[in-house]
Amino acid sequence: MKPSNTAVSAAGADVAVTRPARPWPVFWVASVATFLVSLDTTMLFAAFDPLRHAFSDASAADLSWVLNAYTVVYATLLIPSGGLADTYGRKRVFLIGVALFLAASAACGLAGSVSWLVAARVLQAVGAALLTPASLSIVLAAFPQTQRAVMVSLWGAVGGLAAAVGPSAGSFVIDRFGWPWAFYINLPLGGLALWRGAALLTESIKSGERRRVDGVGMALLMLAVGAVTLAIVESDAPNWSRVELKAMGATGIVAAAAFVVWARRTPAPLVDLALFRHRTYRFVNLATLAFGTAFSMMFLSLFFYMMNVWHFSLPQAGLAVTPGPLLVMPTAIVTGRLASRLGHRRFLVGGSLLYACSSLWFLLVPGDEPRYLSHWLPGLMMSGIAVGLVLPSLSAAAVSRLPVAHYAVGSAVNQATRQIGSVLGVALTVALLGHAALQRADFDALYLVHGALALLTGLLCLPVDTKPQASNRT
Numbered sequence: 001m002k003p004s005n006t007a008v009s010a011a012g013a014d015v016a017v018t019r020p021a022r023p024w025p026v027f028w029v030a031s032v033a034t035f036l037v038s039l040d041t042t043m044l045f046a047a048f049d050p051l052r053h054a055f056s057d058a059s060a061a062d063l064s065w066v067l068n069a070y071t072v073v074y075a076t077l078l079i080p081s082g083g084l085a086d087t088y089g090r091k092r093v094f095l096i097g098v099a100l101f102l103a104a105s106a107a108c109g110l111a112g113s114v115s116w117l118v119a120a121r122v123l124q125a126v127g128a129a130l131l132t133p134a135s136l137s138i139v140l141a142a143f144p145q146t147q148r149a150v151m152v153s154l155w156g157a158v159g160g161l162a163a164a165v166g167p168s169a170g171s172f173v174i175d176r177f178g179w180p181w182a183f184y185i186n187l188p189l190g191g192l193a194l195w196r197g198a199a200l201l202t203e204s205i206k207s208g209e210r211r212r213v214d215g216v217g218m219a220l221l222m223l224a225v226g227a228v229t230l231a232i233v234e235s236d237a238p239n240w241s242r243v244e245l246k247a248m249g250a251t252g253i254v255a256a257a258a259f260v261v262w263a264r265r266t267p268a269p270l271v272d273l274a275l276f277r278h279r280t281y282r283f284v285n286l287a288t289l290a291f292g293t294a295f296s297m298m299f300l301s302l303f304f305y306m307m308n309v310w311h312f313s314l315p316q317a318g319l320a321v322t323p324g325p326l327l328v329m330p331t332a333i334v335t336g337r338l339a340s341r342l343g344h345r346r347f348l349v350g351g352s353l354l355y356a357c358s359s360l361w362f363l364l365v366p367g368d369e370p371r372y373l374s375h376w377l378p379g380l381m382m383s384g385i386a387v388g389l390v391l392p393s394l395s396a397a398a399v400s401r402l403p404v405a406h407y408a409v410g411s412a413v414n415q416a417t418r419q420i421g422s423v424l425g426v427a428l429t430v431a432l433l434g435h436a437a438l439q440r441a442d443f444d445a446l447y448l449v450h451g452a453l454a455l456l457t458g459l460l461c462l463p464v465d466t467k468p469q470a471s472n473r474t
Contacts, residue, residue: 023142023143025196025200026138026139026142026200026201027139027142027143027151027154027155029193029196029197029200029201030094030134030135030136030138030139030155030197030201031135031139031155031158032189032190032192032193033094033097033098033101033131033135033190033193033197034131034132034135034136034155034158034159035158035159035161035162035189036101036162036186036189036190036193037101037128037131037132037159037162038158038159038162038166039162039165039166039169039170039185039186040105040124040128040182040183040186041067041166041422042162042165042166042167042170042299042325043166043167043169043170043173043174043182043185044066044067044170044182045067045166045167045170045299045300045302045303046166046167046170046171046174046182046303046314046317046318047170047174047179047182048063048067048300048303049303049307049314050174050175050178050179050314051063051066051117051179054179055113055114058114060430060434061234061430061434062114063114064426064427064430064434065114065118066114066117066118066121067426068229068423068426068427069118069121069122069125070121070122070124070125070128071125071419071420071422071423071426072125072222072225072226072229072423073122073125073126073129073222074125074128074129074416074419075221075225075416075417075419075420075422075423076129076218076221076222076225076416077125077126077129077130077218078129078132078133078412078413078415078416078419079270079271079409079412079413079416080213080214080218080270081093081097081129081130081132081133081134081412082133082134082137082409082410082411082412082413083213083409083412084130084213085130085133085134085137086137086409089203090134090137090138090141090201090203091134091138091197091201091202091203092203093130093131093134094130094131094134094135094138094197094201095194095197095198095201096127096130097127097128097129097130097131097132097134098127098131098190098193098194098197099127099194100123100124100126100127100130101124101127101128101131101186101190102127102186102187102190102191102194103123103127104120104121104123104124104126104127105124105183105184105186105187105190106183106184106187107120107123107124108120108121108124108180108183109180109181109182109183109184110180111180132412132415133409133411133412133415135155136152136155136395136399136411136415137411138201139151139152139155140152140399146340147340150333150336150337150340151336152336152392152395152396152399153332153333153335153336153337153339153392153393153395153396154332154333154336154392155392155395156332156391156392156395156396157328157329157332157333157336157388157392158329159391159392161325161328161329165325166325167302167303167317167318167319167321167322167325168315168318168319168321168322169185169318170182170318171314171315171316171317171318171319172315172318173185174314175313175314175315214266214268214269214270216262216266217259217262217263217266217269217270217271218270220255220256220258220259220262221255221256221259221270223251223252223255224252224253224255224256224259225252225420225423226252227248227249227251227252227255228248228249228252228253228256228424228427229252229423229424229427230248231245231246231248231249231252232249232424232427232428232431234248235431260273271413272409275409275410275413278401279463279465280397280400280401280463280464280465280466281398281401281410283460283461283462283463283464284394284397284398284414284461284464285398285413285414285417286460287348287352287394287456287457287460287461287464288394288398288414288417288418288421289417289418289420289421290421290453290454290456290457290460291352291355291390291391291394291418291421291453291454291457292417292418292419292420292421292422292424292425293421293422293424293425293428293453294355294421294425294450294453294454294457295387295391295421295422295425296421296422296425296426296429297425297426297428297429297446297449297450297453298358298359298383298450299321300425300426300429300430301429301433301443301446301450302317302320302321302380303317303321304429304433304438304443305366305443306320306321308438309368309438309439309440309443310368310370311370312370320372320376321380323377323380323381323384324380324381324383324384324387325384325387326384327381327384327385327388328384328387328388328391329388330388331384331385331387331388331389332388332389332391332392332393335347335388335389335392335393336392336393336396339393339396339466340468341468342467343464343465343466343467343468344393344396344397344400344461344464344466345461345462345464345465345466347389347390347393348389348390348393348394348397348457348458348461348464349458349461349462350389351385351386351387351388351389351390351393351458352386352390352454352455352457352458352461353454353455353458354382354385354386354389355382355383355386355387355390355454355457356451356454356455356458357382357386358379358380358382358383358386358454359447359448359450359451359454360447360451361378361379361382362379362443362447363443363444363447363448363451365378365379366379366440367440368440386454390457394414394418395411395414395415396466397464397466398410398411398413398414399411399414400466401466428446428449429446432445432446432449433446
């Protein structure tokens with residue numbers, strides 16, 4: 001849906017009033033908190049095996065909910081949190097989110113059981129969902145229109161940096177101090193973001209209209225994502241019958257359909273489906289779902305391969321994974337600058353094809369014998385460059401045509417879509433690789449699925465049009 005000129009003018013007026021004189025300190029405060037959210041996810045990929053040993057009575061499927069309970073809640077709450085940030089003030093929602101994320105991180109580290117840990121992760125997800133869309137809207141409002149493509153790419157690249165630091169830092173910290181420190185490490189940086197944010201950030205101009213939280217929509221979306229995820233994760237579990245699992249999957253599909261029907265009829269839906277009338281926004285979000293699934297599959301499988309096939313230690317696996325993610329941030333920065341002039345399509349399609357090539361490399365080249373430099377590193381570098389081309393570009397393309405007043409909600413829908421993909425990716429990986437004795441051949445199906453998802457991402461990005469001269473198109 002194309003916004004009216006009045007809405008755009010009002011949005012522009014808001015930015016003129018609230019834009020800070022020194023935007024870069026604002027960027028770094030907002031990005032530090034987002035860095036922690038991304039860091040926490042990648043560190044937990046490294047912590048999956050240590051958690052399996054720490055809670056030996058829990059199955060791999062049970063432990064997957066340490067990741068998936070967080071991601072389901074995070075994905076569902078991102079969208080209403082974007083509305084809260086736009087309505088009640090971005091600074092207020094951001095600071096509340098950071099404070100809640102830090103308190104929940106401490107609770108995670110103190111968890112004495114899987115159920116306690118999952119409950120704390122749910123609370124952590126609430127904090128992360130509050131701060132993420134507020135963070136991006138704060139960054140976008142701090143810079144002029146001409147710099148937004150670059151800033152969104154840089155904001156996304158901060159997440160890529162966290163992905164680079166997470167595996168190696170997480171592996172070292174967990175191996176040296178234990179898995180609780182995967183959560184305690186959030187406290188000092190988060191405390192700094194909370195302190196500086198309170199001092200530096202200025203409150204956004206609030207709309208006079210208060211948004212009503214769509215509780216029915218939230219419940220339907222959580223049921224849809226949670227039921228489908230449960231059906232995939234528990235596919236090999238002995239305590240679930242095939243009939244029960246099929247019923248669970250069907251329940252998720254019905255809940256998803258009901259969510260769409262509800263969103264069309266209710267006056268204040270969780271997701272305003274009118275956003276998807278814009279062709280680029282619609283295809284970017286479909287591509288984000290496919291790529292988010294592939295991204296989490298690849299990242300989690302790297303640790304499974306290194307530790308189970310090549311028998312690397314946790315710190316060795318973390319270091320072995322790091323070079324790929326280290327390429328994400330510089331690639332994203334260069335891509336953001338070029339995309340501001342050329343549009344995002346060529347980078348999205350090219351990056352997706354490169355990501356598919358990395359899947360093919362991992363399928364055909366690495367074997368049982370550890371040959372890191374010749375058999376693993378080339379595929380890892382391809383995947384790192386590909387993620388740097390695609391992931392930040394998806395975030396930037398999603399908000400490239402949105403008025404300022406809809407930044408938080410529009411970006412939240414895109415981030416939520418990526419998180420739903422992450423849930424599905426973790427569920428598929430655990431279903432394919434969650435059993436105890438892994439062999440090289442067990443990874444073939446995963447790499448084939450991953451490559452297909454990468455190709456699907458590229459196909460879905462073909463209609464994306466974000467060239468500057470196309471700004472007047474609907």
